[in-house]
Amino acid sequence: MKDDETLRGVSRRDFIKTCVTVTAMMGLPFEMVTKVVEAAEAADNRPSVIWLHFQECTGCSESLLRSSHPTIASLILDKISLDYHETLMVGSGAQAEQSLHDSMRANRGKYLLVVEGAIPTKDLGIYCKVSGKTALESLNKAAEGAVAIIPIGTCASYGGIQSVNPNPTGAVGVRDIIKDKPIINIPGCPPSPYNFLSTVMYYLTFNKLPDLDSLGRPKFAYGRRIHEHCERRPHFDAGRFAQAYGDEGHSQGFCLYKLGCKGPATYANCSVQRFNDVGVWPVGVGHPCIGCTEPDILFKMAIADKLQIHEPTPFDSYAPVNLKEKGKGPDPLTTGVLGLAAGAALGAGAMLAKKLPRDGGVKGDDDHEKTE
Numbered sequence: 407m408k409d410d411e412t413l414r415g416v417s418r419r420d421f422i423k424t425c426v427t428v429t430a431m432m433g434l435p436f437e438m439v440t441k442v443v444e445a446a447e448a449a450d451n452r453p454s455v456i457w458l459h460f461q462e463c464t465g466c467s468e469s470l471l472r473s474s475h476p477t478i479a480s481l482i483l484d485k486i487s488l489d490y491h492e493t494l495m496v497g498s499g500a501q502a503e504q505s506l507h508d509s510m511r512a513n514r515g516k517y518l519l520v521v522e523g524a525i526p527t528k529d530l531g532i533y534c535k536v537s538g539k540t541a542l543e544s545l546n547k548a549a550e551g552a553v554a555i556i557p558i559g560t561c562a563s564y565g566g567i568q569s570v571n572p573n574p575t576g577a578v579g580v581r582d583i584i585k586d587k588p589i590i591n592i593p594g595c596p597p598s599p600y601n602f603l604s605t606v607m608y609y610l611t612f613n614k615l616p617d618l619d620s621l622g623r624p625k626f627a628y629g630r631r632i633h634e635h636c637e638r639r640p641h642f643d644a645g646r647f648a649q650a651y652g653d654e655g656h657s658q659g660f661c662l663y664k665l666g667c668k669g670p671a672t673y674a675n676c677s678v679q680r681f682n683d684v685g686v687w688p689v690g691v692g693h694p695c696i697g698c699t700e701p702d703i704l705f706k707m708a709i710a711d712k713l714q715i716h717e718p719t720p721f722d723s724y725a726p727v728n729l730k731e732k733g734k735g736p737d738p739l740t741t742g743v744l745g746l747a748a749g750a751a752l753g754a755g756a757m758l759a760k761k762l763p764r765d766g767g768v769k770g771d772d773d774h775e776k777t778e
Contacts, residue, residue: 421480425607427600438611452484453610454517456509456548457491460534460541461568461577462523466559467493469596473603474683486606489517492536503537510551518606519552521545521580524561524568528576545583554588554615555580558602563591563622564701581622588615591622595698598679601627621701623673632669632695635677638662651692662689666710668697 425443457467471478482488488495489509490502497505509517523541526533531542539547549555557563557580568577581589592602605624608616616624633639641647641661648656648665656665663670669677672695676687689695697703707713 424480452487453606454509454513455486455488455520455606456506456517456552457488457520457522458541458544458548459492459536460521460523460525460545460562461575462559462561462566464493464522465596466522466562466594467491469681470599470602472682473599481603485603485610486518489513506548510548514551516553517551518609519548519555520602521555521557521562522559524565524577524579525583526568526575526577527583528574533575542583545580549584549587552587554590554609555584556590556592556602556605557581558592559597560593560595560698560701560704563593566595567705570705589622590615590618590624592627593621593623593699593701594674594676595696595704597699598627598674598676598681600679601675619673623699627675627679628673628699630673630675632672632674632677632689636669636689637677638689656692662692662694664712665694666708666712667694668700668703668707668713669695670715671703671713672697672700674699 422439422443426439429439459467470481473481478494482494490506492502495502495505523534525531525541525545527542531540534541536544560566561568561577562580564579565573565577565582566579568575569579579591581591590605592605594601601624604627605616608614608624608626616626619625619628621628633642636642638659638661641659642663646655646658646660648660648662650656651665656662661667667689669689676695677689680687680690694709696709697707
């Protein structure tokens with residue numbers, strides 16, 4: 407095993423770290439790490455992957471190339487069998503096409519089909535062709551033998567920038583064309599490469615697809631809003647907002663909601679997983695979230711447009727952060743008295759709640775349907 411690792415440049419420590427990270431991302435208990443490791447180590451268990459490119463910028467592939475746990479070499483050689491990828495494969499022309507057809511035939515009913523980019527449908531799809539075939543023809547043919555399809559990136563998931571009005575090529579996402587195959591959307595512009603890897607590893611480990619939300623996204627990666635785990639959230643709750651790029655609030659790391667941050671309505675794990683293994687993500691470096699994992703935000707709202715959300719400012723009981731600067735609002739004594747009154751009211755409510763009967767009258771959370 408050691409010689410193998412040396413040749414491939416992957417240490418046992420990095421391998422285990424990858425498996426632990428993937429297990430955590432999938433929301434599995436720690437004891438499942440062993441099962442994930444076994445699935446990843448099984449050389450004959452590597453899923454065949456066919457990766458098609460259509461209307462896109464190749465940014466999704468570029469983000470995958472920059473992942474380091476695992477590296478792209480480890481991913482291709484150890485985790486999956488990447489049989490066709492126009493950007494990464496050595497072959498070209500007839501040789502590349504032969505590789506595609508050979509893989510589709512040999513692995514029929516077993517391969518994972520990854521699609522990057524939107525699919526034009528107008529005028530019979532003539533606006534995107536590879537090897538004399540339209541993207542529409544290539545997708546339909548490749549989908550026939552796929553066990554599941556993974557549209558990677560917002561373009562393949564929802565249509566992306568190509569589908570913006572007036573959408574001259576009739577661009578759409580995979581889900582608008584293929585209706586008879588399981589589809590797992592990994593949206594983002596670009597998406598986190600680890601969301602893709604975790605989806606593949608989940609399939610490897612359990613031989614089934616992860617739980618999906620209403621938009622076909624894995625819940626382990628897109629189950630919560632970015633806003634819930636953002637490092638700027640305490641500033642939002644306290645009413646501290648950057649008013650303009652480069653102002654004092656912006657330089658101090660205040661909330662970017664007033665600059666158009668779409669985090670309160672965007673479901674993704676960017677604020678937790680980050681990018682490039684160095685803790686980087688847009689909000690962390692001072693740019694508002696643009697909602698790139700959502701079909702109705704990216705490319706349909708200007709970056710500076712503010713979302714209409716509930717309670718965009720803190721409760722009235724908070725003193726405004728610019729109280730001293732503008733001389734508005736209650737004085738500190740009044741604020742203190744109001745705080746004491748609010749605290750007393752909350753305490754009285756808690757004591758009353760303890761005295762209420764527990765078996766009737768008021769339904770608890772478990773009696774209601776859970777909603778997001």
